[in-house]
Amino acid sequence: MYLKSRSNPFILVLALLTLVSCGGQRITSTVVTPLEHQTIDVDESQLLDLAVLPFSPGLEEAAQKDDLTVLPAVRNAESQYLANTLASTIQQTTAWGAVRAVPSRDTVVDVYVDGKIIHSDGEKLALDISVTDVSNRHWYTKSYTEMVGQYAYKNGSKIKRDPFQGLFNRIANDLLEYRQQLSADEAKKLRAVSSLKFARDFSPEAFGDHIRETPGGQLEVIRLPAENDPILRRIARIRERDYLFVDTMQEHYDAFSRRMEKPYQSWRRATYEELASVRELKRQSRNRTIGGVAAIIGGILASGSNNGSAQAAGAVTIGAGALLVKSGLSKRAELKIHEGALAELGQSLEAEVEPQVIELEDRTITLTGNVEAQYTQWKALLREIYKAERGEI
Amino acid sequence: MNIAKIKSGIFVCAIALLLAGCQSMQSSSSSSSASTPSTSQSSQSSPAASSSSQSSSPSDSQQQSSSERQSGAEEAAYDEADERQGPTGEAASDQAQESGMPGGGEILSEEEAVAVLDEQFDESIAVFDGMIINERATVQAIESEYSDDEEEVFGDDNPLFEEADINEDSDGNGEPASPTEGGGGAASDVNAEKGDGTLASGSNSMPSPRAGARVPADIPDGSDDDIVARQIREAAMKEADPVLREKLWEEYRKYKRGQ
Numbered sequence: 001m002y003l004k005s006r007s008n009p010f011i012l013v014l015a016l017l018t019l020v021s022c023g024g025q026r027i028t029s030t031v032v033t034p035l036e037h038q039t040i041d042v043d044e045s046q047l048l049d050l051a052v053l054p055f056s057p058g059l060e061e062a063a064q065k066d067d068l069t070v071l072p073a074v075r076n077a078e079s080q081y082l083a084n085t086l087a088s089t090i091q092q093t094t095a096w097g098a099v100r101a102v103p104s105r106d107t108v109v110d111v112y113v114d115g116k117i118i119h120s121d122g123e124k125l126a127l128d129i130s131v132t133d134v135s136n137r138h139w140y141t142k143s144y145t146e147m148v149g150q151y152a153y154k155n156g157s158k159i160k161r162d163p164f165q166g167l168f169n170r171i172a173n174d175l176l177e178y179r180q181q182l183s184a185d186e187a188k189k190l191r192a193v194s195s196l197k198f199a200r201d202f203s204p205e206a207f208g209d210h211i212r213e214t215p216g217g218q219l220e221v222i223r224l225p226a227e228n229d230p231i232l233r234r235i236a237r238i239r240e241r242d243y244l245f246v247d248t249m250q251e252h253y254d255a256f257s258r259r260m261e262k263p264y265q266s267w268r269r270a271t272y273e274e275l276a277s278v279r280e281l282k283r284q285s286r287n288r289t290i291g292g293v294a295a296i297i298g299g300i301l302a303s304g305s306n307n308g309s310a311q312a313a314g315a316v317t318i319g320a321g322a323l324l325v326k327s328g329l330s331k332r333a334e335l336k337i338h339e340g341a342l343a344e345l346g347q348s349l350e351a352e353v354e355p356q357v358i359e360l361e362d363r364t365i366t367l368t369g370n371v372e373a374q375y376t377q378w379k380a381l382l383r384e385i386y387k388a389e390r391g392e393i
Numbered sequence: 394m395n396i397a398k399i400k401s402g403i404f405v406c407a408i409a410l411l412l413a414g415c416q417s418m419q420s421s422s423s424s425s426s427a428s429t430p431s432t433s434q435s436s437q438s439s440p441a442a443s444s445s446s447q448s449s450s451p452s453d454s455q456q457q458s459s460s461e462r463q464s465g466a467e468e469a470a471y472d473e474a475d476e477r478q479g480p481t482g483e484a485a486s487d488q489a490q491e492s493g494m495p496g497g498g499e500i501l502s503e504e505e506a507v508a509v510l511d512e513q514f515d516e517s518i519a520v521f522d523g524m525i526i527n528e529r530a531t532v533q534a535i536e537s538e539y540s541d542d543e544e545e546v547f548g549d550d551n552p553l554f555e556e557a558d559i560n561e562d563s564d565g566n567g568e569p570a571s572p573t574e575g576g577g578g579a580a581s582d583v584n585a586e587k588g589d590g591t592l593a594s595g596s597n598s599m600p601s602p603r604a605g606a607r608v609p610a611d612i613p614d615g616s617d618d619d620i621v622a623r624q625i626r627e628a629a630m631k632e633a634d635p636v637l638r639e640k641l642w643e644e645y646r647k648y649k650r651g652q
Contacts, residue, residue: 234511237518244525251532259539367528374521381514388506 032166036173038095038180046187047097048110048179049194051246052087054103055079055115055127069121071346074267077353078120080360081260082127084253086113089168095176100246101253103364107246108198110134110190113175122272123147125164129171131178134194135219139178144170150276153269163268192221198242199225199235202375203382206231231386238378245371249364256360260353267349274342281335289328295321516651519644520621523628526641530631609642613649622648 057075084101090113091099097110105112111133118126124147131139144167152163162168182190197219199207206229211219225232295317302314501509608630615626625648629641 234514241518241521241525244522248525248528248532251529255532255536255539258536363531370524371521374517374524377517378514381510381517385507385510385514388503388510391503 033169033173035089035092035169036176037093038176042095043184045191046184048187048190049097050087050090050099050111050113050175051102051107051109052083052090052099052113052115053105054101055083055117058117061118069342069346071350073350073354073357074346075117075120077260077264077357078117080253080357081257081264082117082120082125083115084257085162086115086168086171089165090172090175093172093176095179098243098246100250102246103249103368107242108134108194108201110194111139118143119145121275122153122163122268122270123275125167127167127171131175133190134197135190136213136217140174142171142174146170148272150272153272163265189221192224193219195239196221196225198239199232202235202238202379203231203386205383205386230389231382234382234385238375245367249367252360252363252367256356259356263349263352267345270345271342274338274345278335278338278342281331281338285328285331285335287328288324288331292321292324292326292328295324297321516644516647519641520625520648523625523641523644526628526632527624530628612642612645 055078057072057079059070059072059075062070062075080101087099087101090096100109102109111131114130114132116128116130118128120126124145126143126145128141128143130141133139146164146167148163193211196207196211200211207225210223210225211221213219299314299316299318299321302317303311305311305314612626615623618626622645625641625645629638629645632638632641
């Protein structure tokens with residue numbers, strides 16, 4: 001009975017230390033999800049064009065969480081960079097027609113991919129992805145999260161693929177799976193809707209009654225125009241120009257991604273290392289503080305014993321516990337240094353990418369403005385031609 | 394004496410009569426020459442104009458009638474033009490102005506109107522293509538600028554390799570002359586080659602001298618170009634494909650002629 005009561009404090013301390021040391025385990029993916037490819041040839045008439053819109057940077061949510069590590073310029077740059085990376089990955093599945101990053105939904109294509117950045121640093125990427133088609137049908141919304149380990153950055157000084165390529169592959173694979181469930185008729189209908197929507201935008205007089213919006217908000221084809229319709233031929237020429245515009249914008253996005261890649265991947269690597277240090281320091285600080293407190297409690301209990309040696313051991317334990325608590329506090333100070341380093345890394349990247357983001361936005365606004373002005377002129381011309389062909393002028 | 398007075402009196406009267414007769418002949422000839430064209434006009438004039446001329450006195454009425462006939466002819470011409478324009482004449486002229494038809498009052502058939510509008514459409518397509526080509530050239534310039542920057546980062550090592558090669562070549566001469574030392578003939582030759590090479594690569598990276606050489610002789614200097622003409626001109630100057638470049642120059646000429 002006596003022995004039992006004397007050993008209790010030590011058992012308690014040991015149990016606490018064991019529990020503390022077990023905490024803080026992380027699960028990271030070690031296998032990159034492979035990208036699936038379209039194995040069966042798809043007829044050209046069924047190939048759907050896909051557009052990836054710039055991701056929402058998720059700054060409002062970050063502000064609500066008071067997350068100071070999220071920097072607006074970096075997030076804005078990521079919203080373009082990640083969208084372009086996803087577009088590039090989807091294109092590689094060979095299941096789609098043209099896959100492009102586009103500035104807005106004003107560009108008429110068959111399928112649209114929207115995204116929102118929930119979390120992004122060198123260790124974790126979380127995205128919400130939503131897919132809709134040109135007929136306003138919502139395909140699906142899904143959340144994707146991936147944590148990477150040290151292996152993702154162990155390819156030497158040059159990173160050959162994105163550390164989160166597995167996440168982009170998963171998104172592309174899900175899209176492929178959904179696409180494969182669509183019948184040939186559905187694919188052709190989608191293409192017809194996008195063609196007629198584009199034609200209606202340019203010549204509502206000629207194509208206003210070819211498609212209609214259902215009460216549910218979806219577009220459906222009412223009738224198809226004649227293949228030799230002269231207005232349709234002119235609109236086909238305009239659409240070729242629209243493709244040229246989209247391709248030119250894609251070149252801008254590609255140039256932006258190439259310029260951003262090096263500093264961005266360096267930032268990811270550095271944040272990964274800093275975050276690993278921060279996590280380790282947090283764990284050590286917590287363990288030492290808890291261990292120290294437990295040792296102090298155990299020592300106090302032991303010093304209340306009638307046994308002299310137990311009292312001496314208790315005093316020693318209290319001293320050791322105090323040292324542990326002090327060490328835990330010093331780890332917290334060290335932690336603040338790493339957190340400051342993380343903030344500095346973000347600011348450094350922000351300073352580097354902000355001019356590029358501004359330049360890209362400037363280019364996008366200028367080119368889109370010029371194109372829209374030209375489209376307005378074409379719409380007016382097509383209206384005049386439509387009237388002239390019907391002898392209305 | 395009386396007879397002589399009578400004779401002189403008769404002579405004076407005769408001269409006076411002759412003078413009077415000459416004056417009357419001059420006035421009649423001048424009035425007849427002025428009335429000749431008005432007679433030809435009167436055949437085209439309206440009945441109201443001709444009736445008004447009949448009611449006037451002969452001398453005054455000729456001048457009055459000629460002016461009235463002129464105004465009548467103008468009215469008739471306007472009436473005729475109005476008749477030709479018909480009820481849609483105003484709309485057609487407005488349309489011509491809106492669509493920029495050549496000669497606002499010119500009447501075009503449906504096919505001709507569509508052809509004119511199609512021509513405008515083709516021109517705007519060419520302008521758009523020029524803008525896109527221009528934009529792509531800008532992207533390429535950004536890309537090349539970035540790749541140049543990248544080369545600069547890694548290019549720090551390149552001179553070391555070049556110097557190492559030079560050193561190997563001049564191995565037998567003992568200590569090689571560094572570019573900063575000068576003096577050695579071989580070293581100065583190498584420097585000269587290096588300098589030429591740098592200049593050559595620099596001129597290659599600048600598009601303007603090459604572009605200037607591509608401007609055809611009949612193209613003006615472009616000092617009075619508006620924004621559209623400038624875009625077509627720049628696109629043509631930057632275009633590498635000679636066929637496409639000539640098309641762009643043709644568009645430029647057409648646009649300038651239209652101006």
